[in-house]
Amino acid sequence: MKHGWAHIKTLLEKRLNPGLFKVWIKPLDADLQDGKLTLTAPNGFVASWVRDRLLDSIKEAAAQVLGGDPEVEVKASDAPRAKSGGGQLVESATRVIPSGQSAPARNRAPAARGGQNWRFSFDDFVVGPSNALAHAASQSVCQQSLEADQLFLCSAPGLGKTHLLQAIGDHLARTANTSTVRLRYLTAEEFATRMVLALKQGDIGRFKSEFRESVDLLLMEDIHFLQGKEKIQDELLCTLKALQSRGAKVVFTSSFLPRELSGVDRQLASRVGSGFLANIENPDLETRIRIVEQKALRYHSVSIPEEVSSLMAERICSDVRQLESCLQNLVLKAKLLNQRITLDLAMQVLSNYEMEPNSPDMDQIVKAVCSTFRLNASDLKSKSRKQGIVMARNTAFFLARKYTDLSLKDIGERFNRRHSTVLKGITKVEREISMKTPHGRQLERAMDLLEM
Structure with a gap:
């Protein structure tokens, strides 16, 4: 099946956290022969991490694409098979949990009963007022x-x-x-x-x-x-x-x-x-700090310095998924560079995610959209149905919904549109982004302008 791995990756991209997919699945090379899927990671650390935490998700997607119960092997490039859970964990500026003294959920096997691989549990959820x-x-x-x-x-x-x-x-x-x-x-x-x-x-x-x-x-x-x-x-x-x-x-x-x-x-x-x-609702600062600290211990067995968790929580305010992705990239960068987790290292990683503490207003959103799509503000309010203008207008709907407290009706009035049109536009943007289409990537660039 020539395109089997491509189809499997498409399923995984939809099901996994974007950060997980980008860091752990995307670098894998694949060989599919006689119903066996062999995945090759760039190094032993990545191979071990994928085997320990993502193998069940990969098998589930492979079964859906290939049928039956295909065999899946994960190995390192030009290296012997890494031991499960092997590798020295990244050293933080405070405390590290050794691999032999894992965090409570570190080795928790995914629950696959009922035909589903459950990726999240109540134990993983950080509760706050929001x-x-x-x-x-x-x-x-x-x-x-x-x-x-x-x-x-x-x-x-x-x-x-x-x-x-x-x-x-x-x-x-x-x-x-x-x-x-x-x-x-x-x-x-x-x-x-x-x-x-x-x-x-x-x-x-x-x-x-x-x-x-x-x-x-x-x-x-x-x-x-x-x-x-x-x-x-x-x-x-x-x-x-x-x-x-x-x-x-x-x-x-x-x-x-x-x-x-x-x-x-x-x-x-x-x-x-x-x-x-x-x-x-959006989590408050205290809840975001606890999210960083608890996710670091549970998924990475690392104790994050207080000043680092506070900085991350202050800079990423409106998207827990992005906060978790930033944490994952911080830990991985420290591991690959064999460095301690410090405020300077966190600042480097945050440069890819950083948002101003105050969310952008409608004028900033319109400016970012016009810059991305090379349009004028008047184009967004016009009656034009040209594809580029419709895409830009839908992006503005999506960003206004994400970053402001305006209702669908209020957003529509800013662009001379009905609330039902706003809803349809936002749904189209969500689909484009989730499917990683060329349009979706262009939409993400508009968000990047607001989040830098």
Whole structure:
């Protein structure tokens, strides 16, 4: 299968943290022969890290692309196979946990029960004022104490809604008494894709049965991706009715509140918004500092100096995912250069992520977008439907949503557009970025101008 590894990497890029994919998966070379996938890392350290922490994710993606249960081997380039967990951990300016005295989750095997490799757990989640309600509600789903059939988790990208959704699955997969966990975890887009394939293959009956009769808990991400897809919405509505009649639970995530969704059937929108709603806000400084410190210990077995964790938390304010990526790059750079983690080293790494403490306003956003796309501010407000201008306008929608407190309606009024147009534009940007398309990379450049 000539393009097998390319397809596997595409799946991994969608499922893994962007920092994880860039640092650990992208450098791997692959050889696929007789159903066996051999991955070659640039050195023993990378090979060992990938084997210890990402092998299950790679096997899962390989099985989906190649079928069956393919054998996967990870080795170092021109070097003997590294021992699991080998390698001296990076030395910090304070304390390092030796490899033999690992952090609590360092060697925790991924839970794959229920057909899913859960990447996050409640143990990994740092609770603060901004997310305490969402965290408590998610735990109550596991404890069967939530007095609602549905839970709706809402936040801007990178604040933890996917983490909590996976933590629910992880907890139930570990504690369920039955041998098979009756839950399904997927994105709304994957639900739509599977339904279309079932229709093409004449197997829609099996598809309906899988989700209506064989599920006790449905975990669905990014419900807003179904806007405008009427047939998919009809099927999901019927599925939700069937699940509710059986007493099953459903947890949704979205970047938008239910009342902000457009292009969604009225009955479906009403049902989606009928459960318990938990909104996740940007974490405060204290919570961000604890995120840096706890993630460093749990995933890297390193104690970060207080001045370094404070600096990182002060400079990266609105995206936990970026904060974790910055931490990972800091630890890796210190390891590869055999240096201590210091304030100077942190400043070097932060130059790739640094954001001003005060979030950009609308004027700064418009300026960054116009600079990236080489347009005038008047072009963004015009009625033009040229592809370049539409892309720029959608980027402005996305950035305004991410960095300001403006509602969709307020954002639309700034560009002479309706709130439904803003919602569709933001959704398109999210898809372009997640798929790493050329357009998506151009959109990210506009964000870089704001975050430097």
